[in-house]
Amino acid sequence: MRFAVISFPGSNCDDDCVRVVREVLGHDAYKVRHDVHDLDRPDVVLVPGGFSFGDYLRCGAIARFSPVMTDVAAFAGRGGPVVGICNGFQILTEAGLLPGALRRNVCLSFICEDRHVAVEGRSTPLTRGLSGEVLRIPIAHNEGNYCADEETLARLEGDGRVVFRYVAPDGRRSPEANPNGAANDIAGICNERGNVVGLMPHPERCAEPLLGNTDGRRLFDALLAAGADGGSR
């Protein structure tokens, strides 16, 4: 399968995503610059973490205007799987491909540590077959506090579009399990069609035994399985 990893100036997890796909999954991955209009026929688009354009304004607020984003939107419009990780999630919300926004963590500081998330809601290319699982995945962000208006939250919950939720290691929800103040403990959501997923945790950072944790690998494996079924778009 072919993974296009979008690279904005200031993206800093693009190499990590490429590396996981190539060296851990053994599939094809390549970076696509922010200023081009050619995704080069990918099966999956990854929007990686980092500080696009420095993120001195709202995170992702400038990246969404990049030329490549029109192509990402068109790819998503055709039902192609798009996954935004951390800054990628922020960019997808700014671009309107996902609802809501990511505000500053309530503790007002950057947080980098392992967190547990429950996989739930409807099936997506990233989570298929994993519903009900609790995964340990690192987070590393300053703005991961998901928010949306009441109506949007109700719709997300009602449609099963909350696909990752911060939980305690035993799977239970608690205020302590939520690292950043996110509404409804939301760590990741999908769009109405289910093909666009955004999440704050970094699965690419826990996909090989050397790093002490392979929970992230399960999400990538789900993507591969979805791609094998979906075929090329």
Add this chain to the structure above:
Amino acid sequence: MTAWSAEVLKRHGLTGEEYARIEATLGRAPSWPELGVFSVLWSEHCSYKSSRVHLRRLPTRGPLVIQGPGENAGVIDAGGGHTVIFKMESHNHPSFIEPKQGAATGVGGILRDVFTMGARPIALLDALRFGDPAHPRTPHLVKGVVHGIGSYGNCVGVPTVGGDVVFDPCYDGNILVNAMAVGVARADRIFLGRAEGVGNPVFYVGSKTGRDGIHGATMASEEFGAQSEEKRPNVQVGDPFVEKLLIEACLEVMSEDLLVGIQDMGAAGLTSSSAEMAARSGSGIVLHLDRVPMRESGMTPYELLLSESQERMLMVCARGREARLIELVSRWGLDVCEIGVVTDSGRFVGTWHGQTVVDIPVSALVDDAPKYERPMAPPPPSPPLDLDAFPQAADGDFTPALSDLLARPSLASKRWVYRQYDHMVRTGTVLRPGEGDAAVVRLPETPRGVAISVGCNGRMCALSPRRGAAMAVAEAAVNVACVGARPAAITDCLNFASPERPAVMWSFSEAIDGLALACEALDTPVVSGNVSFYNETEGRGIHPTPMVGLVGLMPEAARAVGSAFPDAGLDVLLLGRVRPGLAGSEYAAGVGAPLCGDAPDLDLTAVRSLVEALLALHASDLIVSAHDVAEGGLAVALAECTFGDAAVGLVAAAPEHAERADEVLFGEGTGRVIVSTRDPAGVERICSQAGVPVWPLGRTAGQRLQITLAGRPVIDATVAELRARWATGFAGAVE
């Protein structure tokens, strides 16, 4: 009568004698920009004028050394055509004045030192020293510095994988922010800071030049007075986003054959980068200052030469390849501008709209800069430590003492700090902060690992700068061996008070000898480093703090070993034997004892044997955890071993290596490691071959830490209660 008033010279940090030397060199009075150029390049920070005569005594060669001191960073051979490139540098003065930007630009500067050599940065570490936590300014400084390091490192996408934080009242008026960067490059793609090839064009790449940081190097070369607050405008402001672009642009440029030399514009900016490049090559350089990209209008040659605006590089391009250089850099949205040319005149020339405004022999600026053999005098000997004054536990129970010690911010968990740093980006972090005695990152594209440890015990250096400096190297080597890596080389960052005081200069010279002894004994040459003098406020100086950053190499990163006990039922052994002492210990500081007495003995031959034993044990897969006994002594180290995810307790019998229980439990002395194993006989066999004494401490079990001494219980507490004090001690002190 001179052309410039005494007041002007004082502001430029130049003595009357130095000024006379400038006039003699030029045969005339210097112009205003020339005066500025001499001022920064002859500053202590850039010229090492007080330290050079001593630095020569450091061992800098070894079979692994590819590039020693003198370039932007040191380079060692990591095998298979890979190299590891690293350096540590201070940003003390700016961080005290403006903690966030001071610390952030410290990170930016050290990263540039490493990627200017062609290296992809893979790790950052920071050794921080703050004053008394109770000092009203300390919490503000801690928060600002940590925020600054995090905001820069997180954005630029290089993981901050380790470091240390220590509090001591001697740093009340002068905090230390020592940042270390580690990068990797192919051995055949290392770039040097050289201006070679007459006619080769000189390019300016990166951020535009503004008026920030003018005279930063001079500021870092004098002590603080009551008005240090007024120096805020001397502190630079960093932009990690531009740094990220600069890294990618430089590495892309370096992947093609376009450059003859490259250097970042650090302290003293454009002036030092160009003059040093010309000096290394014995060439000359002409800079057309009016072509420098400027952030604001009305800037003068003086300001352009001295600005320390961040995120700028100077490149000497191979003639004929200019168009490709411009194309590659422009793709990253960075300024790239031809501003000068390499000459063979041996002169540093600056022009301003066609007029020469600076014309100085390069050699006068760099190689022939003043060198001082400053007077040295040992301080009066320290009185012995009065052990009778130490509190004695009436019932022989040292549990409360241990609990209080674990909560001291210097010993408590540093999670509050490293949680704010992205320590996992680049997916190479094998041992995270807090997991092992050293950080371990993978050597990209190989199964091998790079282990890194930084630190220095300032109190020990205050008692004996020679032994304290040697201890810093020894401890870092043991840390790296604990995780399973062979110590390879060090970088140092020598933080001292005013070199104009003979006692300080003596301590500096002693510390150099201590470093040299330890580096020779442990085969870890010095490949890069930096000196920071004048860490002194209103006559009060810091402890000598020769910070050491040590890099080790391991064949398999996957076999890195952590410091905590992973399981119950493991045998726990103490390797190495020292006579633990309370002088200079964290325990002594905690009970308010004066800092005096003799620093503990240090047997470098025994440390070497310990390192070799550890490596043999790792090679045979005999140990499942390893943790060195350092600040806080044996009891603190044992408690730390129980603070892992397993939270398994320990029943242990402490060795009778000292007469008093408090010395056994809390006495310090380098050269001891706690290991846990499933094969104690195997460990003893290898240690005995290596000549390392072994004391069987006990076994991991249950949920309590129970320590006996000569059959009497001296410590008994649940792991959970000790852990709670340790986990909250740091935040409790700074929040």
